[in-house]
Amino acid sequence: MNARQIGTFRGIPVRLHWGAVAVAAVLGLLVADGVLPQLVPGQADAAYLIAGVIAGAALLVSIFIHEASHAVVARRHGVDVSSITLWFLGGVAHLEDEAPNPRAEAQIAGAGPASSLAIAVVVAAWGLAVSSVGLSLLAVTLYWVSGLNVILAVFNLLPGAPLDGGRLLHAWLWKRHGDRSRATVGAARAGRGVGLLVAAFGLFEVLTGNLGGLWTAMIGWFLYGAAGQEARSGRLSAVLSGRKIADVMAPIPPMIANWTSLRDLLGSQSDHERIVGVDFGGTVTLVSSRAEIARAAARAVAGKQTPERLRDLPLPEPVEVDIAEPASAILRHPGRPIVVTQDSQPVGIVTSSDVERIVAVHHLATDEVAA
Numbered sequence: 398m399n400a401r402q403i404g405t406f407r408g409i410p411v412r413l414h415w416g417a418v419a420v421a422a423v424l425g426l427l428v429a430d431g432v433l434p435q436l437v438p439g440q441a442d443a444a445y446l447i448a449g450v451i452a453g454a455a456l457l458v459s460i461f462i463h464e465a466s467h468a469v470v471a472r473r474h475g476v477d478v479s480s481i482t483l484w485f486l487g488g489v490a491h492l493e494d495e496a497p498n499p500r501a502e503a504q505i506a507g508a509g510p511a512s513s514l515a516i517a518v519v520v521a522a523w524g525l526a527v528s529s530v531g532l533s534l535l536a537v538t539l540y541w542v543s544g545l546n547v548i549l550a551v552f553n554l555l556p557g558a559p560l561d562g563g564r565l566l567h568a569w570l571w572k573r574h575g576d577r578s579r580a581t582v583g584a585a586r587a588g589r590g591v592g593l594l595v596a597a598f599g600l601f602e603v604l605t606g607n608l609g610g611l612w613t614a615m616i617g618w619f620l621y622g623a624a625g626q627e628a629r630s631g632r633l634s635a636v637l638s639g640r641k642i643a644d645v646m647a648p649i650p651p652m653i654a655n656w657t658s659l660r661d662l663l664g665s666q667s668d669h670e671r672i673v674g675v676d677f678g679g680t681v682t683l684v685s686s687r688a689e690i691a692r693a694a695a696r697a698v699a700g701k702q703t704p705e706r707l708r709d710l711p712l713p714e715p716v717e718v719d720i721a722e723p724a725s726a727i728l729r730h731p732g733r734p735i736v737v738t739q740d741s742q743p744v745g746i747v748t749s750s751d752v753e754r755i756v757a758v759h760h761l762a763t764d765e766v767a768a
């Protein structure tokens with residue numbers, strides 16, 4: 398997500414993706430051009446436009462307050478929040494870790510919809526107060542903003558991960574069975590169902606002539622994919638539970654300079670499939686495999702770039718994890734290679750192929766037991 402940081406909230410970076418601004422602009426325009434002239438006819442064009450701008454801005458502010466509420470409650474439960482991002486499908490508060498217990502998870506998840514409902518009530522009351530004085534354009538705009546927040550709350554309460562309702566379901570399953578991984582798989586399965594239903598509803602809207610359904614269908618499709626991701630991480634966390642990162646890491650291969658020429662690297666034969674690159678200061682900047690490096694180089698060339706050195710390749714940046722951490726620390730950094738450190742010195746690595754290997758071995762072992 399290519400989002401720009403626009404400020405901080407209690408020290409948490411707040412990022413805004415252009416897609417969120419585009420959606421707010423389109424929605425504001427719809428309000429100014431379609432909704433308001435129909436509901437409150439006979440006003441000046443400028444008045445509709447101002448009301449539309451207010452409605453669009455209110456969408457962004459509403460989503461922000463929703464996410465900030467998750468963040469505040471998460472922190473209260475000792476869960477760090479790395480950022481809040483607004484993008485075209487809504488907002489995300491990125492939690493650094495999972496909730497410590499079902500109760501905390503339910504409170505963190507519930508805070509968002511609760512705040513959206515609270516905004517809806519306050520803004521509707523404000524609309525009522527305004528309409529008693531007779532300013533109907535402003536009143537209707539306020540009602541619209543109130544309705545928007547009701548939709549935000551209700552949609553987010555759909556019972557499938559990664560939506561808030563899915564997290565509530567997860568907390569409930571976790572409390573009921575006492576097994577977090579099993580709850581994750583259950584909530585993710587519900588999320589796939591919810592995603593498919595939302596996508597189907599969107600397509601139905603498109604077929605009946607409402608093009609806005611395309612957006613709904615896209616949200617559904619995104620939810621379906623995100624739920625699949627949740628299910629994978631649930632299965633993985635079951636495999637990793639009770640293990641240390643030291644149990645799953647691979648030994649660190651001889652490190653090479655990240656300014657090594659790609660031609661030299663890929664042209665030479667080597668016993669080492671894994672590649673660990675370091676910069677001038679000795680910091681590990683790259684953990685990858687020869688196959689992955691070859692693929693990234695081919696992609697760059699196809700994209701009309703001419704990468705010369707290892708460091709020119711757009712590969713995911715490695716993250717450092719201390720050797721004393723549990724293996725589940727891997728789950729906090731999806732898609733990123735891991736450098737395991739001891740006293741700040743690199744001693745091992747965990748790449749996506751290591752994770753695949755661990756899962757495969759686990760399934761081989763459990764299938765044997767089943768047979």
Ligand SMILES: [Zn+2]
Nearest residue numbers: 509510553561
């Ligand atoms: Zn939420």
